[in-house]
Amino acid sequence: MTPVLSQAPASVRRAAYAALGVSLLHIVFGAIVRISGSGMGCGDHWPKCYGYWFPPLERMDLIIEVFHRYLASLLLVTVGATVFLAWRNKQAPRVSGRGGVLRSSGLMLAVGFFAAAFGAVTVNFSNAWWATVIHKAIAVTVLALGAATVVRAGGLGAASVSAGHGTPKAIGGATAAAVMALLVVLLGGLTAKVTGAPVACVGFPLCGEGSLGGGPQHLQLTHRLVAYLLVAHLISLPFLFRRRGEPMAVQTAAWIGMVLGVLQVCWAAWMVIGGIAGPDKYAPRSLHQATGILIWVTAFVMTYLARIAAGRSTVGAQQVSGVPGTTGGAMTARAVPSAS
Known part of the structure; x- marks a missing residue:
């Protein structure tokens, strides 16, 4: 008897991977902002850059900082799309209930908005060391929630792991x-x-x-x-x-x-x-x-x-291939006869 675990719907899984990828790109680009000394590239203006949503790209520090902000916006969009798709497919395996994609992606969206808001704090305090470290801690939390969402969707090898x-x-x-x-x-x-x-x-x-x-x-x-x-x-x-x-x-x-x-x-x-x-x-x-x-x-x-x-x-509403699905909360996978 070999347990065969399911995955979340492909659309949910792809959205989760996209959110994780943008989150990773955003935090790495944030390090480039710090390394290049571009943290104040938009001066003390937030969320706009010198009064513009799309400022003239005339200085490298401004370009780096404003594109970091654009990535933050893209991150919120991709996470929001993941939440929406998870809600649309909440009856599917691995999506709803404790340990499901819907909960982790929703939390990721909430922490993502908090990270964006805290960006104003770092700007207002001229990128003070304590504000920068806290901002980074929030960012790695968003990244972890993105990874958890992908795992709950059955990605990153999770579909092959059973209790x-x-x-x-x-x-x-x-x-x-x-x-x-x-x-x-x-x-x-x-x-x-x-x-x-x-x-x-x-x-x-x-x-x-x-x-x-x-x-x-x-x-x-x-x-x-x-x-x-x-x-x-x-x-x-x-x-x-x-x-x-x-x-x-x-x-x-x-x-x-x-x-x-x-x-x-x-x-x-x-x-x-x-x-x-x-x-x-x-x-x-x-x-x-x-x-x-x-x-x-x-x-x-x-x-x-x-x-x-x-x-x-556990993973939310986990279903086993070949076994009638479940749509409730988290459960442990049941074993089904293997093909061999």
């Missing part, structure tokens, strides 16, 4: 990776904003001779040490999961996390050894920021899949 095929140990390992990844992302945002912290450590992998010392160096070093612990943990996970026979989707997420972790160390070395200042350093800094976000969302998805596999999380 009872994973172990609680996988939840612990994946959760530790997700917590550390989130901490590294937020510490990275804080390091980028505190005066002197981005260049406080001379040398790699630790702070060498000529480093600034004081609080900025301690912040930079803390960011690095937590990142090293995260990468070491990510390298161990795929081997542990394979030995325990965790579901393939969970193992795949672990392998992706490991590769991203190794790449992140490479980008960090390139960024520090080559010097962090100057326009020609945008590439390694942008890659470093983007990879950190990818590690976070990968660790989050890995945790969610591990929880489903261990029976700790």
